[in-house]
Amino acid sequence: MTDPRDEIDVETRSQLLEAALELADLCAETTASIVGSGFEVSLKADESLVTTADVETERVFRARVAERFPHMGILGEELGDSDPDSDYRWIIDPIDGTAEFARHVPLYGCIIGLHYRQRPLVGVIDHRAMHLRCHGAYGLGAFANGERVRIDDWPSGRAADSARVGMPSRASFLKPTEAGRVFSAIVDAYPNFRAYHTCYAHTLAVIGGLDAAMEWDTPLWDLGATQVLIEEAGGRYHCMREIDIPGKGRHYAAVFGKPAVVSDIARIAGEVI
């Protein structure tokens, strides 16, 4: 089985990573300028929050991509899916953790991914307010603020229940159908969990602040950068399921981090669903 990403030479991947980092700078500047001048918060149809900063950041991102890469598709949280069948597809969540952002909690982040034929090629998670950015690209490694990062495995023989696992809050498990059973089973097994409710958990799984983290039935833009960052750091990313939620499209449940912890959480979730 060949990986379609191997069709892209290293030089091109490196240039696309540079482009993603420039786009992350552009998004950070746009969000910051809106923070400086004040923003409005409103409720979306699905009752999640959106601010003028989310929409404007994604708009600026899309305009720049359209200019530089007119043949590539774009999927964004706020402004939809354009050209979804193109080989290259940029994926953006301009402000992941809008509820944190709106309350001035700095754990939110901008997520940028570039996928090639459904496979993650480049990823950036930028926590502007924390001065923390992870980036990576297929075959080129994963980095935190420019320093290479590597994920160790969980030591065999050490009790799993002391592992630190980043969980979505229980609310995330209630949105579709699980009624909290998956949540309960995992926090029973991993009581030393954390719930940040933003992509800060993904970042911590990449840089070693958590042993693993997970999302449950979430849209692709929440996970657009995570797989390539985790895998390039030497960790494991495992998709537990894909489901189509009526009116919301395809959603994903994934766990990622130290391979042994990822396998164990996937097993627990598999027994419950």
Add this chain to the structure above:
Amino acid sequence: MTDPRDEIDVETRSQLLEAALELADLCAETTASIVGSGFEVSLKADESLVTTADVETERVFRARVAERFPHMGILGEELGDSDPDSDYRWIIDPIDGTAEFARHVPLYGCIIGLHYRQRPLVGVIDHRAMHLRCHGAYGLGAFANGERVRIDDWPSGRAADSARVGMPSRASFLKPTEAGRVFSAIVDAYPNFRAYHTCYAHTLAVIGGLDAAMEWDTPLWDLGATQVLIEEAGGRYHCMREIDIPGKGRHYAAVFGKPAVVSDIARIAGEVI
């Protein structure tokens, strides 16, 4: 019923608050210098983590208090309880969130309280790595990075289940006897919770990043600054229970933040225990 804190004039309270802020500076400098030169991590008898930074920070704090306020008692997480019957009692957790600190997750904090006749007089929570400090004193208000903060109540008529509540991780509920029942009841009612596992949750309850937060059966040094900060910001602090845990001394369960959310969580916990 008179409050013993009214015995202390405003000028004296103000001086004691200044002293607490100087002590917080001293602790931050001590911790930072140890971070710079490297620190060791080890397990305590209760299997929680301690680093050389925790111990050295508390040692420096105690030495300064003994020099400036030789008649006052000191309770610290790492180095015990001296003169517990004195009217004035300094309370310190030099690094709350040692596990976060050891993994370079910046959400840890230094907690400093000064209590007078068992009542909280002065409180400081300092998140050195996040450049965020809350301080307050009885009758003098609560502040975040020098700006006055005020806690609004939860709007009546708005569904409580969207409130953001800071929870300890489930592990905290398992230490003594509760077997997770309290945890489950509260996250059922407040699925939109966060779990930071450090005093960052207390800080967010003070500055409006969370609607309420709680601790379950935790030592006094984890709560040494919280009550005065919450109350001076206009919120409610409610002690749900005090218990003596063999070999560990007195522990406290408390909930604090917006009055309506605090009352509701206290009710839920009361029905379970």
